[in-house]
Amino acid sequence: MSNIDNDRKEEQARVESLTGLIINRIETLREKTGGIRGEIVDIRRDFWDDVTVNFEDSAESAETFASMKQQAELLSERERSHRHMKEQLATLERLKTSPYFGRIDLIDEADPDAKPDVIYLGVGSLLDDSGEEYLIYDWRAPVSSVYYDYGPGPVAYETPAGTIRGEMTLKRQYMIRNGQIRSMFDTGVTIGDELLQEVLGKGSDAVMKTIVATIQQEQNAIIRNERAKLLIVQGAAGSGKTSAALQRVAYLLYRYRGVLSADQIVLFSPNPMFNSYVSTVLPELGEQNMNQTTYQQYLEHRIGRDFTLEDPFTQMEYSLTGMSEKNYEARMDGIRLKSRAEFMERIDEYVSTLGESGLVFKSIVFRGRKLISGKAMAEKFYEMDHTVTIPNRLRSLSLWLLKELTGLAKLEQKKKWVDEAIELLDNESYAQAYQELSGKKRFTEQSYDDFDSERNYLAAKVVQEKFKKLRRSVKRGKFLNVPAIYKLFYQSAGTIQGHSNVSDQWELIREITLEQLLEGTIPYEDATPYAYLKEKLEGFHTHTTVRHLFIDEAQDYSEFQYRYLKRLFPNSKFTLLGDFNQSIFAHSGTGEVFHTLSMLFDQGESERITLYRSYRSTRQIVEFASRIIQDGERIEPFNRNGTEPTLTQAASKEDLPASIAERLRMLEKAGYESIAIICKTAAEAKQISEQLAPIYAGLRLIEKETVTFEKGNVIIPSYLAKGVEFDSVIISDASEEAYSRESERKLFYTACTRAMHELHLYYAGELTPFLQK
Numbered sequence: 019m020s021n022i023d024n025d026r027k028e029e030q031a032r033v034e035s036l037t038g039l040i041i042n043r044i045e046t047l048r049e050k051t052g053g054i055r056g057e058i059v060d061i062r063r064d065f066w067d068d069v070t071v072n073f074e075d076s077a078e079s080a081e082t083f084a085s086m087k088q089q090a091e092l093l094s095e096r097e098r099s100h101r102h103m104k105e106q107l108a109t110l111e112r113l114k115t116s117p118y119f120g121r122i123d124l125i126d127e128a129d130p131d132a133k134p135d136v137i138y139l140g141v142g143s144l145l146d147d148s149g150e151e152y153l154i155y156d157w158r159a160p161v162s163s164v165y166y167d168y169g170p171g172p173v174a175y176e177t178p179a180g181t182i183r184g185e186m187t188l189k190r191q192y193m194i195r196n197g198q199i200r201s202m203f204d205t206g207v208t209i210g211d212e213l214l215q216e217v218l219g220k221g222s223d224a225v226m227k228t229i230v231a232t233i234q235q236e237q238n239a240i241i242r243n244e245r246a247k248l249l250i251v252q253g254a255a256g257s258g259k260t261s262a263a264l265q266r267v268a269y270l271l272y273r274y275r276g277v278l279s280a281d282q283i284v285l286f287s288p289n290p291m292f293n294s295y296v297s298t299v300l301p302e303l304g305e306q307n308m309n310q311t312t313y314q315q316y317l318e319h320r321i322g323r324d325f326t327l328e329d330p331f332t333q334m335e336y337s338l339t340g341m342s343e344k345n346y347e348a349r350m351d352g353i354r355l356k357s358r359a360e361f362m363e364r365i366d367e368y369v370s371t372l373g374e375s376g377l378v379f380k381s382i383v384f385r386g387r388k389l390i391s392g393k394a395m396a397e398k399f400y401e402m403d404h405t406v407t408i409p410n411r412l413r414s415l416s417l418w419l420l421k422e423l424t425g426l427a428k429l430e431q432k433k434k435w436v437d438e439a440i441e442l443l444d445n446e447s448y449a450q451a452y453q454e455l456s457g458k459k460r461f462t463e464q465s466y467d468d469f470d471s472e473r474n475y476l477a478a479k480v481v482q483e484k485f486k487k488l489r490r491s492v493k494r495g496k497f498l499n500v501p502a503i504y505k506l507f508y509q510s511a512g513t514i515q516g517h518s519n520v521s522d523q524w525e526l527i528r529e530i531t532l533e534q535l536l537e538g539t540i541p542y543e544d545a546t547p548y549a550y551l552k553e554k555l556e557g558f559h560t561h562t563t564v565r566h567l568f569i570d571e572a573q574d575y576s577e578f579q580y581r582y583l584k585r586l587f588p589n590s591k592f593t594l595l596g597d598f599n600q601s602i603f604a605h606s607g608t609g610e611v612f613h614t615l616s617m618l619f620d621q622g623e624s625e626r627i628t629l630y631r632s633y634r635s636t637r638q639i640v641e642f643a644s645r646i647i648q649d650g651e652r653i654e655p656f657n658r659n660g661t662e663p664t665l666t667q668a669a670s671k672e673d674l675p676a677s678i679a680e681r682l683r684m685l686e687k688a689g690y691e692s693i694a695i696i697c698k699t700a701a702e703a704k705q706i707s708e709q710l711a712p713i714y715a716g717l718r719l720i721e722k723e724t725v726t727f728e729k730g731n732v733i734i735p736s737y738l739a740k741g742v743e744f745d746s747v748i749i750s751d752a753s754e755e756a757y758s759r760e761s762e763r764k765l766f767y768t769a770c771t772r773a774m775h776e777l778h779l780y781y782a783g784e785l786t787p788f789l790q791k
């Protein structure tokens with residue numbers, strides 16, 4: 019019998035004794051939390067009974083105040099304990115069925131002759147009854163990093179007090195379920211294939227899972243990186259970028275507990291559905307979710323009131339299907355142009371000319387009358403010292419406008435409409451007016467119904483009420499007509515130095531952009547330039563409290579967008595997770611974007627980590643997909659075997675749905691619970707969905723508005739499948755017609771790499787050239 023077999027009994031006994039202890043603790047804590055909850059209810063109910071209220075003189079008032087403060091403190095202390103106990107309970111619940119997943123035996127260099135410290139790692143920490151010894155260490159504790167970074171032999175790890183060195187004499191992994199050790203292995207540096215095989219071999223879920231038990235060394239470097247202000251992770255499809263990002267959030271929340279909170283972390287995800295896909299990982303690790311949003315949602319929030327915003331998926335759909343449209347090439351050229359840093363410089367130049375002239379203001383109109391004209395505002399604005407910044411001059415203008423409005427309100431009170439409005443007031447308003455006037459002693463002694471006083475008072479009230487909206491919009495800077503100013507940029511841009519030579523198609527780009535803007539719609543490629551212009555004019559609305567910004571699918575952002583984000587989050591560290599082989603937007607392309615981004619940080623502040631190993635798909639799928647990309651980064655499959663991907667040629671396009679339905683039946687029979695039919699575009703997805711409906715039931719069509727990711731069989735456009743995964747994938751049309759342009763190569767690669775276990779491709783006519791070699 020090997021050592022490990024000898025140890026097994028002992029290990030199982032330890033698991034049992036720990037589980038017993040955890041169960042006991044849970045019971046005791048439940049009782050205690052119940053008690054505290056009761057106390058809180060009592061304190062809240064009896065709050066005023068237990069406070070001595072007396073405001074008769076200042077000494078009594080002070081006593082009242084002190085007694086209230088004491089009660090409030092007692093309440094908040096009880097509430098704090100309750101929260102703390104609930105957190106402890108949640109940790110114990112997590113540990114109950116699977117208390118730990120790893121063990122390391124360490125000898126400290128400072129005490130080489132001592133017996134090794136035996137350290138168990140789990141998803142939370144557990145102390146013994148004395149509160150001095152750790153029975154389980156949290157996977158994020160400093161010492162736990164040794165588990166992920168080393169095999170048996172010399173080790174080192176960082177603690178807040180400095181580097182600790184020592185020797186690892188044992189590294190063991192466990193799979194514990196329901197209090198039973200299902201398997202255990204002793205391993206080297208990499209966290210064993212056996213466990214990974216088991217985890218990865220399972221069916222996909224509707225939600226992402228935590229990977230703490232099997233984090234790989236190179237992923238650990240991402241999770242625990244604390245130095246870099248800009249951390250760029252380039253990683254093959256399925257290499258665990260998103261997983262590492264989420265564990266990194268959990269790590270940071272643990273490492274900086276009390277300093278960093280979940281609402282100071284923001285994650286930009288590729289689409290709203292993705293938010294639901296990743297939303298359970300952090301709660302599973304006992305942490306709150308960070309703020310999750312999409313770039314589009316952010317833009318919508320900033321500029322959605324000014325224009326109808328085109329979303330990136332509509333733009334994508336156009337770029338994939340609009341080839342035969344009249345100005346297709348010009349628009350595509352425009353998309354690329356507007357994503358570049360040079361375009362930002364053009365906007366900067368434009369803004370500097372606006373400091374001298376050209377700002378457009380909206381007149382303040384009230385009841386169909388112009389109260390203050392836009393022209394008057396422009397005159398006032400340009401009278402101000404030109405060395406003062408535009409946002410500061412706008413602030414002065416806003417103060418001037420508010421003052422003007424006060425004067426205008428007085429004049430307005432004399433108008434006839436005010437009398438009519440007064441007549442329509444209800445009794446309550448009259449009574450209130452009377453009361454307030456009496457309070458202010460505005461009536462003469464002889465009469466309470468001094469008509470003028472009352473009328474003036476009510477008139478002021480009526481006008482004030484109506485002017486409230488005007489004042490509010492002035493305070494919000496609404497008097498600046500940013501949409502018109504942006505349109506003017508295109509109307510006059512030919513005259514801005516250097517602009518006409520940014521693209522041969524510039525004249526046409528201007529024309530088609532203006533056409534859209536005049537219709538009240540802003541193309542996706544203009545949304546960031548517009549938002550940037552708006553911020554430059556109004557002053558940047560920076561998010562200074564955000565400390566960490568995570569951007570998933572980072573290859574899909576343009577240089578312009580990154581420069582904009584850098585300004586919006588000035589105090590934030592950036593973690594970017596991307597794969598250039600999956601750059602599917604017309605504006606995204608090469609690693610240069612990341613290079614220019616790192617130039618926005620000081621030297622030495624940015625780091626880059628590359629992940630080559632792909633965990634999602636079987637070796638066969640990874641090898642198959644690698645053929646699609648030409649000269650991208652190499653991808654190493656994790657050695658998990660499966661069936662070879664298949665290519666099926668149908669006699670005609672019309673025969674495709676029947677063949678696909680047959681494959682669906684086979685896959686379901688094989689037990690797969692999440693199968694995706696991935697189509698190039700939304701239009702194709704819709705068509706296939708209609709064709710399949712009569713012959714195959716239960717397929718859910720995923721559209722850009724879909725917000726939840728549920729387990730089951732779906733039909734999905736390729737660009738919405740980003741970041742997610744399925745047991746098996748069917749590519750509904752892998753023909754030359756669908757995928758042949760260079761811009762479609764990466765889309766095709768992204769689609770194929772969504773498959774975990776099986777991949778099947780269908781086509782009619784010629785096969786895509788990307789697979790012909």
Ligand SMILES: Nc1ncnc2c1ncn2[C@@H]1O[C@H](COP(=O)(O)OP(=O)(O)OP(=O)(O)O)[C@@H](O)[C@H]1O
Nearest residue numbers: 229232233234255256257258259260261633634741
């Ligand atoms: N260390 C690991 N242990 C277990 N599973 C892992 C590990 N790393 C990654 N995985 C699994 O591999 C799959 C892919 O991971 P993830 O989605 O994070 O990759 P990605 O790099 O973001 O992929 P893509 O770029 O294709 O969206 C997931 O199922 C994830 O759970």
